Amino acid sequence: MIIYPTLEKEATIGVTAPSSGLNSDLHPLLHQAKERLEQAGYKVVLGETPWTQQKAKSADAKVRAAEFNDMMKRSDVDLIIPPWGGELLIEMLPFVDYSIEKPKWILGYSDISALLLATTLTTGMATAHGTCLIDLRGEETDATTALWETVLYTTEDRSVLQHSSAQYQEKWDHKHPSPHVFHLTEKTEWKTVSRRAEKIKGRLLGGCVDVIRHLVGTPYGNVAAFKEKHIAGEPVIWYLENCELNTADLRRSLVQMKLAGWFDGCAGIVFGRSAANEPVGGYTVEDVYQDIAQELKIPVIYDIDCGHVPPQITFINGAWAEVEAAEGSGTVLQHFKP
Structure with missing residues (x-):
């Protein structure tokens, strides 16, 4: 639990x-x-x-x-x-x-x-x-x-609903401070690999790919033991965001997580917006998302409000969630299920 x-x-x-x-x-x-x-x-x-x-x-x-x-x-x-x-x-x-x-x-x-x-x-x-x-x-x-x-x-046992933002910040502008800290100027658009509406249900786990990938193989990254002990093998929604990785490094990281069994029983993956994701040899981040969706046969939602391109939704590791995306918008319903 x-x-x-x-x-x-x-x-x-x-x-x-x-x-x-x-x-x-x-x-x-x-x-x-x-x-x-x-x-x-x-x-x-x-x-x-x-x-x-x-x-x-x-x-x-x-x-x-x-x-x-x-x-x-x-x-x-x-x-x-x-x-x-x-x-x-x-x-x-x-x-x-x-x-x-x-x-x-x-x-x-x-x-x-x-x-x-x-x-x-x-x-x-x-x-x-x-x-x-x-x-x-x-x-x-x-x-x-x-x-x-x-x-x-x-x-515990209550739910909380969050909606996609209306606008996000494309770049920092520290010379012109905003009352909100962020400069929200660009229209938010949640996207799906399938290009149709998607709804994913499962327990939330995730974070910044750049760093959580280094937990693989350590005592602090035993996803299989966590699932068996705490969530009785329920499906997992991984929410991931990329701070600095190019597309090849992001791809390597996802493959490593897959080979380590982190995506076993995965219901879907949601990716945050990123100012990184630099293409390598024509290999784009959309290609990365397409590849992982096809390999795992799961829905993938991307450009969500998570990570280093603010603002961001508050995701609770361990909570049961329903993540939906349709027509550029989305919701995250989290239930604090033991």
Whole structure:
């Protein structure tokens, strides 16, 4: 069964950096995010690691893990939201304490998704793939991102519905700050390989392909054991997003996951929008999607609201979901089924 953390109003957010922290010139972003969340009624406890960054990480792996473990055990911290992703979270996974005393939401994406997926696969505790702290620093929050609260306040056996965004951000424009942080200018269009409406049902698992692929073959990526122990072999919907991979590397990653058995019993795959996916020798990302759909004989939906091209829907690892796409739009209905 899946264990879902519960969240009360006026919760306390613990901020730790299991991947990258912030250089001193970016510290104002942390202050802004803390202020916005406090204005919204939260208490915010900032650890030491968010304030430091050296050699592609906030601190030594054991230091990062110790602070994360402490926040997971603290009675005065209700959920954990890292400032953002990074590069080397995987270093700290062996030092994480996976004995969950009190279930707590962990919310984030990018490199953080390695911690999210490893935690859910290892413990059966649901984790939340969605916004990071720094993206909550705006005067306002766009409607898609803002639903992180609604999702995390959902309780066991309840359902929560999210819709595709109206517009997405094509590129960052830090010189012209937006009240919403993001500059949402391009029309969102969810697509399917079949070019017809699709509906997929199953348990959600996923994250950033760049990093979760490195869990294959490790103690933190045992999908088969998770399925047997926690979801009784129910079908899985994989949600995946690509940060930096070209199409050949994305294809290699998917084949590796397939050969490792990660896609056994897969009901379908949904892919987030990406600014990467550079074609290699005429091999496009649409070719990648077509190939995996044909090989696994499953529906594939792509360009959904997930990952590094915001805004993004909040996906719960372990939740039962129904993902639909039709005529450019889509919905994600998540049921917090044990």
